Amino acid sequence: MAKEKKLVEAITSMEDDFARWYTDVVTKAELIDYSAVKGCMIIKPDGYALWENIQKELDRRFKETGVENVYMPMFIPESLLQMEKDHVEGFAPEVAWVTHGGVSELQERLCVRPTSETLFCDFYKNLIQSYRDLPKVYNQWCSVVRWEKETRPFLRSREFLWQEGHTAHATAEEAEERTVQMLNLYADFCEEFLAMPVIRGKKTEKEKFAGAKATYTIEALMRDGKALQSGTSHNFGDGFARAFGIQYTDRENSLTYVHQTSWGLSTRLIGGIIMVHGDNSGLVLPPRVAPAQVMVIPIQMQKEGVMEKAEAVRARLSSVCRVKLDATDKSPGWKFSEQEMRGIPLRVELGPKDIEAGRCVVVRRDTREKIQVSLDELEAKITELLEKMQAEMFERAKSHRDTHIWDAHSYEELRETAESRPGFIRGMWCLDRACEEKIKEDFAVTSRCLPFHDQEQISDVCVCCGRPAHKLVYWGKAY
């Protein structure tokens, strides 16, 4: 039993040190490994399988809305990156530059894409000629590079995997509609598939994307009370189109600039899953995204008939869920710890006594509830438990989120809340950037978003300057 204890002891408790707990979980649950390149991670099989499940579900939802996938080059010539002024200012300080191909120095430096707006614009410039060519609703799945100084697995790494959608439309209305549609698609995906409740809203001018007219965001609350920006959708208006000259002949035969959007979601979300659902025994995965949903663990596997029955249970369950059988020679206790560390939603324990009684014991990873299940109704019961667990995990995360939203009516109240209460802080804002910057400076909280749905007027003055204010903002410390 010494070894088992060690496995559990190896995780720092989240109450002691949340950052170390996080690092412990991503490594001990074998999601990532560190690589020879600082700030770049190796995504191991369990980590990558999470990303594959995210990709598959998101891609299905994308295609239902008419999205088509393409693949753009990973390099951007320096001159192309510089075409849109705000954009290059936002990204140039953090790109990786390729200067040599083989033994020759390149005539022009190429950056490894930090995002691909400029490449899509250059592509669309030739592709789009007439209103008949619109809309273009393209997306790509790829890796991007941002030369960050401080890095953390999934949350902020120099290379990460993501999808980036880039669309072009005939009208401003259509572009705005697509921007909001994709934000809502992200939000529904997070809530339905990852059991992760999010606040949908608009970024302030200060926090919006480099080159965008408007940026929409979904913000999730982690267990430590910090926010995670989990997906963004940008409306570019015709700004990029003007910089790149993307014009089409409209129905009245006059040349018009297109209106564009882009939207992205990345492996960062895996960090969100960990920090919304994890506990002090490791990862807790919502059933829908979990690579393995059920682990069958035989008890006294050397006894006659146990392994055969365990394999039969696995085979039966494989028709209704993603199931594995742990047939290694480790002790059951060790296997339990591993299944808990890896966050596998359900474990099925099956020993000689269970077999005799025609039942098994099912243990939920999230609540640790033990349920005796008759083998006659195995498939139905497991399906039901997976669905129930998914729904309850969402409710639990939502309740945690909702009990960590605080209202601040004055500067003092804002100070007190920011200093003592982890979570989102709701406060009115006069729209003056100076107030936004002062709040960030004084309390290290940033404006997360102006919410779409929650537009209650909790006061009629700005929480910072006291001048009249009509907009509610969610403030918070963020990853």
Added chain:
Amino acid sequence: MAKEKKLVEAITSMEDDFARWYTDVVTKAELIDYSAVKGCMIIKPDGYALWENIQKELDRRFKETGVENVYMPMFIPESLLQMEKDHVEGFAPEVAWVTHGGVSELQERLCVRPTSETLFCDFYKNLIQSYRDLPKVYNQWCSVVRWEKETRPFLRSREFLWQEGHTAHATAEEAEERTVQMLNLYADFCEEFLAMPVIRGKKTEKEKFAGAKATYTIEALMRDGKALQSGTSHNFGDGFARAFGIQYTDRENSLTYVHQTSWGLSTRLIGGIIMVHGDNSGLVLPPRVAPAQVMVIPIQMQKEGVMEKAEAVRARLSSVCRVKLDATDKSPGWKFSEQEMRGIPLRVELGPKDIEAGRCVVVRRDTREKIQVSLDELEAKITELLEKMQAEMFERAKSHRDTHIWDAHSYEELRETAESRPGFIRGMWCLDRACEEKIKEDFAVTSRCLPFHDQEQISDVCVCCGRPAHKLVYWGKAY
């Protein structure tokens, strides 16, 4: 009709200029577009959908053999690339170098991965400690960069998409078994899914992969008689393990080097599909890999009931295949040309007379055969036609391949064949590298492989030097 003619005329005929025919097809069938970075291509929706279908089927086959997917960083530190001598010599001349991150010069240059053996070795070195950790059968889907001088879409581009499997095993036998297993998996995939017959064999010492003990290959024959290396599988023995120090404690408790393999298949294969099956009207896609398998084209669509019926036919077919309806306002003739150019396997023509007679006309892309199909048996008939077309496309490609294999018994016969007959040339070889180099020098043909299955002794002397020879080699001009 002028416009339709133009669309068809726009392709160079393959008999006139095969290289231009190829370029015309990849662009007119809208598979790719050129980008701002020389030698890097934009893969458009129809091109990317081909890759998605290849990925999905190949990934399924991989996972059936126990493969797990991971993701490694895209950068390799220069010192890591240099760990294995042959490997660095093979790749260093053609890599892209990152020298700056943001505004700072890097302490050590990073190359953008041309392949990831060195990263996997560095990873395995720590991951593998005991025989219990073996085998590791990992794969990744990613893009790689090789700074080629001359580039052609899909066939040779500076960036391309691929998968690379990297495995580690306890014994030499197990590594050899996995190397051959993956080569056979590639071959079966090409033949069953892409209707592309291949020769399976071993590369000569001269042609093997940089750092490998043995390289196996599948070689396909294009319509112009040139060979395309379509997938390779390498056995590294313990060479990389010794260079990187990847050792494990075996069952007898002694430290042992692992044996490794790697295997890869890339977007190059899309070039193969085009050049094995295409014709002078454009692309011809095997049904299993085709993004759309059936295009429904209404005739006299302004007539009452035609569009409704066409939509009903599309809806019915969507339960048995990937089907689209062309509801644009182009003429039927124009739509036919487009469907042919894009290589969509079947088109369903449906006009008022057909509807009255309760039938439709189905036209096969490959043979242009027109088949009247009763609407009562639509689903069954379309399914049957797709299967039949897949099988016949394979047989046709195989027959083309088999009638383009020539035997050369002497140097003169080899000269005559190389100069006048496109295709594979079979000739005996004494195993001396000097002969292999002389043949390449004199006739611009390279050794494609020493075949697994076709080991007939067509003579007992080397086709080059006349000395005794026991090995048959397939020679050919290659992409």
